[in-house]
Amino acid sequence: MRTLKGLTFRACALLALLAAIGFLPWIADRDPALTVLRARYSGRESTPEALTAVRADLGLDAGPWPLLRDWLTGLARGDLGTSWVTDRPVAETVWPALGVSLTLMGAALAVVLAVTAAACAPALARAAEGKPSRPGGVAVASLVALPDFLVATLGIAVFATWAGLLPAYGLDTPVHLILPALAMGLPGGGVLARLCRDAIGTTAGEDWVRQWRSSGYRRSRIVRGLLKRAVPPVLPQFAIVAVSITGSAVAVETVFAIPGLGRAALAAADAQDLPILQACMAFLIGLGFAGGMLARLASRRLGGPALEGAAAALAPPARGGRGRGIVWIAATAGPLLLAVAFGLARAADEVATGSRLAGPSWAHPLGTDPLGRDVLARLGHGALWTVGAAVAACALAYLIALALGFAPRAAHPLAEAVNSFPVAIAGILVVVAFGRGQFGAVLAVTAVSWPPLAAHAAELVAAARAAGHLEARRALGAGPLWMLRRHVLPLVVRPLASHAGLRLPGMALGIASLGFLGLGAGADSPEWGASLARAMPYLERAPLATLAPAAAMIALTLAVMAVVSLPARAKRPRP
Incomplete structure (x- = not known):
């Protein structure tokens, strides 16, 4: 049922x-x-x-x-109708693009499975031998949260531009699939790998595993038992990975100039060719929903309790001690805050065409961009655009989740349904409806960010209402509003705010991804995603103009994840 x-x-x-x-x-x-x-x-x-x-x-x-x-x-x-711009059948554009996107998504799924298998093999071996598992730390948890467009950018910089090992653009040969498939599959593969490792580590502590080892069961038999027990709870999370792969088609196909559905949808949105846009979005959303439904059906078929939501996938483990967390914060947030502070003290819009794409110097520590503007200044002012918009989206998602938390019958199904909606698709819809701008980017990120928060809020509200001391308060004549204000809300507001803070770097990266695609802040703004897109064509001549906003996004993710992990580390009992 x-x-x-x-x-x-x-x-x-x-x-x-x-x-x-x-x-x-x-x-x-x-x-x-x-x-x-x-x-x-x-x-x-x-x-x-x-x-x-x-x-x-x-x-x-x-x-x-x-x-x-x-x-x-x-x-x-x-x-599929007729194109408004070319007056040709939409099918002539969409069906070939669908074949390209399916090929790319298949390669990305292969990357996801390969990363998961490679990460879980040592954990299985240690569990079969009775050794404790080794979960990833804050760095691993943060790096798997990096978006596809950033992985694609770094892949082009390292493997195509500097090393010259792989082609950067097009899809002419199977070799051209490598970088796009890695960009689409690595983030999801990292998330799924960590979930599987945690599930294997939890399962390895059950009594039947020790009994099988002491009874002399073969190692291969124990490994099969561990997989049969640990894999079903993780399968629902494969639905989220499938949705992320379909959503990443927009950014990855645009970065690598691949003629797939994502690139066609973005071009149709630019040209306001709505019949092509409608067909591309229908196929992309349909693929995401189909992958999610198949994963959930497989999970129900195999049985096993569901793991926690997507928040658990990116939550840093409470291991390693408070001191290591502080070191992580100092190593990541320190340089980022210094760069932002020095950048804010500089003028971000001074154009000097005579010094365009200049290298680092005393006057411009990170060089200049294609218009001769100081990269350090653009980085500092861009933090206000990116992080400020993310904070606004986080606050809106928090308020929506808090309101829906008191209606669990609506919160859970709505969260499950909207969770299958990628941010890039939401950004395209918002652009078509409201036009480009940072306000639209905030709306798009909010629209896809509230579901996990709402599901968490519903669980917190249910736990707070079931507390035993509330029954005593009601018996003493406490009214519902007083109970809500003094007992229920305090048990919900702070944990939900902590969860929202954990989501903040992901929202900032969502804002940046929309800016990178031209769906958010204007091309001339210092927003990190827009700055990254503008500097991409000049990667070889001025690498710092591209790598500076990319490094800022990575540092932000690492710093916030380390900050959020500190309370859990502080509560961990000492051995």
Whole structure:
């Protein structure tokens, strides 16, 4: 029954998303008739009569519901419509792009499985021999949280530009698949590997493992038993990895100039070619939902309790002592705060074309960008754009989660459904509806960040309401509002805020990814993602202009993860 209910909610969420995509012509911030008029009849004046004729030609004069019905029925038949810009069938663009994206996603899944297997093999061997497991530390937990666009950028810098070992652009040969597949698969593979290692370590401490070893069972038999017991709880998290892979297609295909669905969707959003955009987004979302549903069905089939949500995947382990956590904070946050402080003291918008792409000097410690502006100053001011927007998104997601926490019947199914929605797709939808800007980036990141917080809030509220001392308070005549203010909220607000703080670096990277794709802050802003995209073509001539914002994102992730881990480390009992 629970599986059927989850599938029903996911199917309803998918239908709602498809309906929202079908309504794109009516929620777009620009008049679709004006877009088509400029694309097809560039010399024609945009008079009311001309726009009315274009609307009639597109069928927009029939209203939103008939258009939505025609689009959904056409999608079910495989008829994807006609491009508004080229007046050619959408299928000619989308079907080849779908084949390319499926190839790339298959390679990325192979990377995920390879990383997971390589990381779990030593843990299995140690567990079979009765040795304690070795979980990853803060650095591992943080690095697996790095987004695909940053991994892609660093891969091009190291393996294509400097070492010259791998091609950077296109998809002409199987060798071209290596860097894109690594960029799409490494973050998800790291998350899944850590979950599997933790599950194996937990399972290895169960009594039956010790009994099997003492009874003389072969090592291979114990390993099979460990896998059968540890793998099913991790399978639901494979759904999140599958969704992340479909969402990363937008950034990775754009970085590596691969003609897949993600790149086609971004180009269609730029051109306001809504039929192509609708088809690409429908396929991307459908692939993510299909992967998630298959993973969950496999988990139910194999049995086993579910692990904690996605927050557990990135939560730093409470090991290693408080001192090591402080060292991590000093080594990561210290240089970042110094760079931001010195950068804020400099002018970020002074253009000096005579010194463009200059190397490090006393005047410009990190060199200059393509317009001759100081990279250190842009880095400092960009922190206000990136981190400030992330804090705003975190606060909004926190408030949404706190409100939904008191409605658990709605929070859990909504969180499960929206959790299958990548940030890049949300960013494209927001751009089409509201236009480009940092406000839209905050909305997009908020839209995909509240589900895990809401699920956690619902659990905290349920635990707080079940506390034994509340029954005594009620018996003494305490009212519901007093109980809520004095007992329930204090037990929910602080743990949920700690969880939201753990999510902050991921939200900052989401803001940066939208800026990198041109869906967030303007191209001329100092925001870290936009700065990274602007400096990418000059990577070989001015590497610091590209690596500075990338290093800032890595340092932010490491520092926040170390800060969040300090309370857990402080509570760990000493041996």
